Amino acid sequence: MGVTIKDVAKAAKTSVSTVSKVINGHYSISEETAERVRKVMRELNYYPSASAQSFARGATKTVAVLADLRPGTAFQNPHMFEIISGLEETLRGRGYRLLLQSADAADACGAAEDMIQRRSVDGIAVHVSVMTHPLSALFARSRFPHIVLGMPDFESQVCWIDNNNVYSGTVAASFLVSRNYTRVAFIGGKYYDLGSARRLDGLREGMKTHGYPLDDRYVWLGESTREDGYRMTCRLLDQKTLPEAVVCANNYIALGCVAAIQERGLAIPDKIGVLAFDDYPFSQFTEPKLTVVDIDMRDFGKRAARYLTEIIHHPTLQIQTFVTLSKIIERGSTLKK
Amino acid sequence: MGVTIKDVAKAAKTSVSTVSKVINGHYSISEETAERVRKVMRELNYYPSASAQSFARGATKTVAVLADLRPGTAFQNPHMFEIISGLEETLRGRGYRLLLQSADAADACGAAEDMIQRRSVDGIAVHVSVMTHPLSALFARSRFPHIVLGMPDFESQVCWIDNNNVYSGTVAASFLVSRNYTRVAFIGGKYYDLGSARRLDGLREGMKTHGYPLDDRYVWLGESTREDGYRMTCRLLDQKTLPEAVVCANNYIALGCVAAIQERGLAIPDKIGVLAFDDYPFSQFTEPKLTVVDIDMRDFGKRAARYLTEIIHHPTLQIQTFVTLSKIIERGSTLKK
DNA sequence: CTGAAAGCGCTAACAT
DNA sequence: ATGTTAGCGCTTTCAG
Numbered sequence: 001m002g003v004t005i006k007d008v009a010k011a012a013k014t015s016v017s018t019v020s021k022v023i024n025g026h027y028s029i030s031e032e033t034a035e036r037v038r039k040v041m042r043e044l045n046y047y048p049s050a051s052a053q054s055f056a057r058g059a060t061k062t063v064a065v066l067a068d069l070r071p072g073t074a075f076q077n078p079h080m081f082e083i084i085s086g087l088e089e090t091l092r093g094r095g096y097r098l099l100l101q102s103a104d105a106a107d108a109c110g111a112a113e114d115m116i117q118r119r120s121v122d123g124i125a126v127h128v129s130v131m132t133h134p135l136s137a138l139f140a141r142s143r144f145p146h147i148v149l150g151m152p153d154f155e156s157q158v159c160w161i162d163n164n165n166v167y168s169g170t171v172a173a174s175f176l177v178s179r180n181y182t183r184v185a186f187i188g189g190k191y192y193d194l195g196s197a198r199r200l201d202g203l204r205e206g207m208k209t210h211g212y213p214l215d216d217r218y219v220w221l222g223e224s225t226r227e228d229g230y231r232m233t234c235r236l237l238d239q240k241t242l243p244e245a246v247v248c249a250n251n252y253i254a255l256g257c258v259a260a261i262q263e264r265g266l267a268i269p270d271k272i273g274v275l276a277f278d279d280y281p282f283s284q285f286t287e288p289k290l291t292v293v294d295i296d297m298r299d300f301g302k303r304a305a306r307y308l309t310e311i312i313h314h315p316t317l318q319i320q321t322f323v324t325l326s327k328i329i330e331r332g333s334t335l336k337k
Numbered sequence: 338m339g340v341t342i343k344d345v346a347k348a349a350k351t352s353v354s355t356v357s358k359v360i361n362g363h364y365s366i367s368e369e370t371a372e373r374v375r376k377v378m379r380e381l382n383y384y385p386s387a388s389a390q391s392f393a394r395g396a397t398k399t400v401a402v403l404a405d406l407r408p409g410t411a412f413q414n415p416h417m418f419e420i421i422s423g424l425e426e427t428l429r430g431r432g433y434r435l436l437l438q439s440a441d442a443a444d445a446c447g448a449a450e451d452m453i454q455r456r457s458v459d460g461i462a463v464h465v466s467v468m469t470h471p472l473s474a475l476f477a478r479s480r481f482p483h484i485v486l487g488m489p490d491f492e493s494q495v496c497w498i499d500n501n502n503v504y505s506g507t508v509a510a511s512f513l514v515s516r517n518y519t520r521v522a523f524i525g526g527k528y529y530d531l532g533s534a535r536r537l538d539g540l541r542e543g544m545k546t547h548g549y550p551l552d553d554r555y556v557w558l559g560e561s562t563r564e565d566g567y568r569m570t571c572r573l574l575d576q577k578t579l580p581e582a583v584v585c586a587n588n589y590i591a592l593g594c595v596a597a598i599q600e601r602g603l604a605i606p607d608k609i610g611v612l613a614f615d616d617y618p619f620s621q622f623t624e625p626k627l628t629v630v631d632i633d634m635r636d637f638g639k640r641a642a643r644y645l646t647e648i649i650h651h652p653t654l655q656i657q658t659f660v661t662l663s664k665i666i667e668r669g670s671t672l673k674k
Numbered sequence: 675c676t677g678a679a680a681g682c683g684c685t686a687a688c689a690t
Numbered sequence: 691a692t693g694t695t696a697g698c699g700c701t702t703t704c705a706g
Contacts (some may be wrong), residue, residue, distance in 0.1 A: 031469075048455060049392075051388060055386075073422060078411040092439070097436055099399075100436075101429065119386055120388070121432075279414055285563065
């Protein structure tokens with residue numbers, strides 16, 4: 001059951017290879033033959049079998065995404081799914097399908113090895129959180145097309161793409177200076193929260209460049225929670241001279257920060273400005289709403305997809321790149337110009 | 338390149354069909370032959386080709402999820418990804434892979450038709466938001482294994498699974514009564530917000546059953562936003578007698594509700610209790626934190642996966658079902674017993 | 675319990 | 691520009 005390429009060939013009074021060529025848009029087919037064949041395909045309601053094509057071509061036109069999708073991920077890490085959505089969009093545009101597979105750091109390597117050995121996909125995108133040395137070694141050894149979503153925290157030869165958080169930090173700095181904030185504070189996650197650390201690096205660098213270096217007494221690190229955001233801000237406000245603006249490494253911290261400031265009766269943005277990273281829905285739950293440095297994670301996914309398809313076509317291509325599409329969304333928590 | 342089943346057969350001094358049988362755990366193979374073959378497979382580092390298997394078997398062991406993944410979906414609709422994560426988990430456990438494809442209502446039918454005709458997947462899960470009459474007709478006509486995630490808003494013969502929001506409403510009612518709340522209010526989305534409407538139905542039914550029917554003056558419908566939650570609550574608080582507790586159809590509305598109550602200096606939960614549906618991260622951003630009726634969407638996805646695999650095995654099986662795993666998460670916004 | 679052989683539907687090298 | 695044909699690697703009858 002099901003009409004095959006043979007039936008089409010027969011009905012179009014031509015050979016299967018000709019039909020195959022019109023399916024694949026081979027240049028050597030005359031327009032009239034092509035049209036005749038296409039007409040027959042339509043009449044017979046013919047669609048090439050996907051598995052037969054994969055099998056014969058030796059390519060699946062499918063890419064896998066390996067990420068840890070434990071319960072609650074959708075809520076705790078919406079960025080991940082925004083990346084995946086971006087990947088899917090671009091992959092689809094390029095004729096690839098997206099296979100989503102969950103794996104934690106312990107089994108990602110096994111999952112990847114299975115896919116590679118069974119040739120069930122043409123390429124693999126792995127979220128950095130499940131990246132390990134064995135997996136890195138596997139990619140190096142097999143030369144299998146891959147891209148890591150995020151920079152691995154160890155030296156390796158794998159292909160990766162990451163946001164440039166340092167850059168985003170400088171964007172924050174430039175914005176603040178442009179709004180006449182010069183005595184700036186930062187509250188963020190601890191050293192192992194690389195994103196936060198990099199954002200601080202960039203902020204520091206940017207402020208220094210503009211001639212307003214960060215004062216270390218204005219830098220506090222804690223957990224990425226509302227509670228710690230609150231605590232850190234209290235410490236900040238205990239200084240003899242208040243900072244003019246505080247930069248929060250993420251939305252959770254920012255919520256605590258705003259609460260602490262307002263609890264002391266300090267007006268935002270008149271007395272003190274607040275700038276946060278990321279644009280989660282609740283960046284608009286404060287009054288005033290938060291000005292944020294928004295990083296386009298969907299775009300990140302789309303770029304990752306572009307690189308991965310390039311790598312699939314040129315397996316020896318190695319890419320390690322920072323790519324950032326970020327913008328300031330100016331709302332009420334900072335002074336307007 | 339790549340070791341094939343032939344190589345294994347040769348090395349194991351047996352036939353390819355025997356090797357195939359041990360790969361697939363066919364009963365007719367003696368344990369010693371099987372072990373010998375397995376040993377050779379290990380030694381040769383043999384993995385069966387996924388495409389060749391799909392091709393020969395005529396089954397892909399893959400299921401597609403069709404949903405609208407437009408920009409921002411990860412933030413606006415985390416439930417969707419929680420469902421997808423659940424689907425993936427159970428499908429993987431059953432030997433199926435999950436293909437994620439974005440489509441809007443306009444092109445979902447075309448996408449599904451393509452998959453069906455090309456036999457590129459064994460089953461399709463479609464989010465109800467992209468469900469249309471043509472797609473419904475396609476499923477009916479093709480008898481292709483499918484499941485709709487959510488109940489279509491039109492009569493049809495498709496298989497679907499949905500949460501029972503009416504039931505969740507009664508859960509809310511029972512909880513409130515158990516906490517001695519009898520004069521209860523509800524604020525939620527308008528009539529076209531089916532989820533909200535059903536939750537209200539259930540609440541109404543439940544309260545009535547317990548002998549404390551809802552007073553219509555205590556029911557307000559608006560947009561599902563913080564702002565409207567605030568507005569509706571203000572109206573509620575303008576009544577001569579205050580309700581003892583207000584039920585909010587979702588987290589956004591609840592945030593506005595809490596703000597309005599506290600602005601009037603009314604203590605939660607002492608003066609008035611608040612109960613919300615869903616457990617978004619920001620249900621814990623209020624003080625006190627919100628008691629919620631949490632609906633386990635990951636479980637929903639897992640159940641959908643179970644049904645879909647069943648349908649794949651029994652294509653004539655028709656399932657239209659409500660399934661709800663919900664529980665009260667008691668926090669500070671309602672009285673403790 | 676094992677093996678021989680006929681496909682599965684398409685691609686691509688090669689011949690014409 | 692078109693056709694012939696040999697695979698692609700596995701599953702699955704069917705015979706032994």
